[in-house]
Amino acid sequence: MRALHVILLAVTAMLLSGCGYNTIQVQDEATTSAWSEVVNQYQRRADLIPNLVNTVKGFAAQEQAVLIGVTEARARATQTQVNANDPASLQQFQAAQGELSSALSRLMVVVERYPELKSDQNFRDLQAQLEGTENRITVARNRYIQAVQDYNVTIRKFPVNLTAMLFGYDVKPNFTVENEAAIAKPPTVDFATPTAPAPTPAPATN
Numbered sequence: 001m002r003a004l005h006v007i008l009l010a011v012t013a014m015l016l017s018g019c020g021y022n023t024i025q026v027q028d029e030a031t032t033s034a035w036s037e038v039v040n041q042y043q044r045r046a047d048l049i050p051n052l053v054n055t056v057k058g059f060a061a062q063e064q065a066v067l068i069g070v071t072e073a074r075a076r077a078t079q080t081q082v083n084a085n086d087p088a089s090l091q092q093f094q095a096a097q098g099e100l101s102s103a104l105s106r107l108m109v110v111v112e113r114y115p116e117l118k119s120d121q122n123f124r125d126l127q128a129q130l131e132g133t134e135n136r137i138t139v140a141r142n143r144y145i146q147a148v149q150d151y152n153v154t155i156r157k158f159p160v161n162l163t164a165m166l167f168g169y170d171v172k173p174n175f176t177v178e179n180e181a182a183i184a185k186p187p188t189v190d191f192a193t194p195t196a197p198a199p200t201p202a203p204a205t206n
Contacts, residue, residue, distance in 0.1 A: 019159050019160060019162065019163040020154065020155075020157070020159070020160030020163050020164075021163050021167070023154055023160065024151075024154065024155060024160065024163065024164060024167075024169055027147070027150055027151040027154055028151060028169065030147045030150070030151070031084075031144070031147045031148050031151050031172060033147075034140070034143045034144040034146075034147040034148075035084045035144055037140040037143065037144070038137070038140045038141055038144050039082075040140075041133060041136045041137045041140045042077070042097055042137060043078075044133050044136070045100075045130070045133045045134070045137065046074055046077060046078050046100075048126060048129055048130055048133060049070060049071075049074045049100075049104075050071075050074075051126055052070075052107075052123075052126045052130065053067055053070055053071055053107075055117075055120065055122055055123045055126060056107065056110070056111065056117060056123070059114050059116055059117035059120065059123075060110060060111075060113070060114050060117060063110050066103075066106050066107055066110050067107075069103045069106065069107075070100075070103040070104060070106075070107050072103075073096075073099045073100040073102070073103035074100055074103075076096050076099060076100075077096040077097050077099070077100040080092055080093050080096040084172070084173070085170075085172055085173070086173070087173035090173050090174075090175075094175060104130075141175060144175075145174055145175055148172045148173075148174045149174070151172060152171045152172060152174075155169050155170075155171065156171070
């Protein structure tokens with residue numbers, strides 16, 4: 001009886017493997033891992049913002065509207081609960097992150113008015129960290145998009161689609177909002193002080 005049980009388990013494992021069950025598990029786990037990295041990078045950006053806002057406030061306290069806008073956008077982004085498997089929840093998350101990106105972009109425009117702020121070492125360090133984080137967000141998002149695409153293609157293929165239906169694996173939503181390009185585009189964070197133009201030579205005298 002025990003031998004029959006072992007044989008049945010072995011046959012079942014072979015059937016599941018041949019129908020793509022194991023592939024589904026691997027790709028489903030890959031999407032989970034990729035999503036975790038997306039969330040981590042967005043959180044890393046959120047963690048930088050309080051210091052960034054405080055530094056700007058030290059040089060441009062009168063820019064209250066912009067500073068409050070960034071702070072409120074950060075609060076909405078960090079408070080948004082997201083389920084990456086729910087299209088509406090994912091869209092809400094993207095919208096909140098997009099609002100924060102827009103608020104940061106407006107802050108960068110304000111910074112251009114304050115040369116002393118742009119030359120402050122603490123601010124320049126935050127600039128470098130923000131720029132690096134925005135790049136990491138882009139990489140993490142692209143990896144997640146690719147992982148979801150691979151997973152969705154797999155569970156639509158025959159005979160894997162039969163296995164997916166049997167075990168309740170559905171197509172996953174992806175980053176597909178209308179303003180995707182705007183959300184994916186990192187805010188400009190280049191605060192390098194422009195080089196002063198060369199003086200115009202005096203006209204030659206006769």
